[in-house]
Amino acid sequence: MDSPSRMAFPAEFKFMGPRDGSCGQYSDSLYGSSTSTLAYGSSPDNPFFNPSSMLGQSGLKLPSQGAAQIKHLAPCVHPGSAVAASAAVASCPPASPASTCVDLLHCSLPTLLGTCEMLGHGMEDRTSICRQQDAQLLSRLQVETKCQLRDGSQRPLFVVAPLDVLVTRDNAGRNQFHIIEINGTGISGLTNMSQESVRAVLASFAEAPLSLLQENCLVLVASSGQETFPPVSRTLHEKMLYIEALRRGFEATGRECHITNMTRLEKRPDSMPRTGVTLVLGYMKQFRAQFMLDATTHNVMLFGRPVHAAINDRFVLNIMHQFNHQVDLTTFTSLNAGFAAGADKGIAYELYNQFFGSEEHGAHFGVMAPSMDFQKAQTREQLLEIIKARLDNGQGPVVIKPQGTGCGHGIEFFFAPQTQEEVVEKVDRALQTVGSNYNMQCGGLPFTVCGFLDTAAINSEVGETHKMNGHKFELRIVVYRSGDELLAFPSIAKVAREAFDPEHPSNKKSLINNITTSAKETATAGAEFMLPLANTHTLGLLGISLEELTELCTASTHFIRYTIDQVQDNPEVFGLPA
Secondary structure, X not given: OXXXXXXXXXXXXXXXXXXXXXXXXXXXXXXXXXXOOEOOOOOOOOOOOOHHHHOOOOOOOOOHHHHHHHHHHOOOOOOOOOOOOOOOOOOOOOOOOXXXXXXXXXXXXXXXXXXXXXXXXXXXXXXXXXHOOOHHHHHHHXXXXXXXXXXXXXXXXXXEEEEEEEEEEOOOOOEXXXXXXXXXXXXXXXXXXXXXXXXXXXHHHHHHHHOOOOOOOEEEEEEOOOOOOOOOOOOHHHHHHHHHHHHXXXXXXXXXXXXEEHHHHHHOHHHOOOOOEEEEEEEHHHHHHHEEEXXXXXXXXXXXXXXXXXXXXXXXXXXXXXOOOOOOOOOOEEOOOOHHHHHOHHHHHHHHHHHHOOOOOOOOOOOEOOOOOEEEEOOHHHHXXXXXXXXXXXXXXXXXXXXXXXXXXXXXXXXXXXXXXHHHHHHHHHHHHHHHHHOOOOOOOOEEEEEOOOOOEOOOOOOOOOOOOOOEEEEEEEEEEEOOEEEEEEEEEEEOOOOOOOXXXXXXXXXXXXXXXXXXXXXXXXXXXXXXXXXXXXXXHHOOOHXXXXXHHHHHHHHHHHHHHHHHHOHHHHOOOO
């Protein structure tokens, strides 16, 4: 079978230049020299990812030159530690400053976080959340909830998906879970998880070069952040870990890497390396303002070079919209092949209903809602018609959600009674917000229109003294690939900024559980609006039993396996070539 990222396009497409977009100005010191890269730890407590762990696993073969370099790249690993992606981890004795197994040009994550104010802006340290995750609880849960891939051919199709899950509760106190977003490789908050789980995600990124064989491969690592004010990401250091993992993976195959970033390239376009593997870190808006599409090859071009791969599902879908779905996906790859499901809620809900509504697949998961109530609106007029019909028919409150956005942008709630003028005002506000913040002429269309879910809040009886009593929440279940297995990490509960007031139900600050938006609007740390989920105390506050969480995690890994199967078996569902 051909790669699931291949597609043919009409010949009449015209050459398209860069789109307008606002790009922040930051000091070059944020990134430093292009030869100085970052890794997730260099101390015995934070071992490097070990490229040699990729050897001997199903479906993976390195070129002989790459295999010869594995020993040189092998990290120091503390006795008792292990890279989660491999059962066979090479180790070496504890390093001395002169040891050849430590590259002193690499700095650890603690060092990065400690010096980040010198690098352009402050980063957010999630160590306090990570440390509260119960390792024993997590270990037992992952053993019970893991899911095998179909075979090794699916490894290049998936890295990570942080699922967002709403919780509703009936009168008898029974919980029901609803997966409302799949998301993808643009995950913010990777370091809320344990170091072993972070290593496993990085190991999957380090495998990517095994299928990125272009001699002059150009890979983009894109971050959100410029869509809101201040226009920065406080977790940009997590994307630097991606860069380091990719670099190690490429160099393990015998290919050296250039590393650069968009802030440097905006100021000095001629600094883009002309040949060789090149990794570029940047904000989505920075990239999209500089893209062109070659009229002949339909390749996405950045400063004169074709782009071969990108990390961030939402970013990839926005590129498709930017160039009217004319991008040649035989030469451009998303490191989650099913990026459309990660960025378009409508596609995600279709997959949800197929899986959890089927006895053959996921209907036996009793804690999961059997279906998602939704419709897709392709135009503004259709969007207005669907909202009006739902409200007129007494179908309850309505929620609209755009595709390809984050931070709650474009989400609007409609509670009856609602005049037509009020409906029009909210719809136009949603379209304008998406269009201006994301430079998307479609305004986020098609929109997904859903029934409103009256979700659970932090339990006032159990947690009377908790500062977030009465606040609604949603769960973040991170599903990631570790070798040929899918594992689930119950990462955090994302808590709404304000308590829910039934007398004023349309207050978006009490309905949208977005960490980035809450943190930026209150000028506080994102950790103030989250709770560690692999934690029995948190489960008590949320009114969720360990048995329910275990079934939710099992359902999540199997749902992602189903999604990967569909990418492989029915790629046209995702806009991919057959």
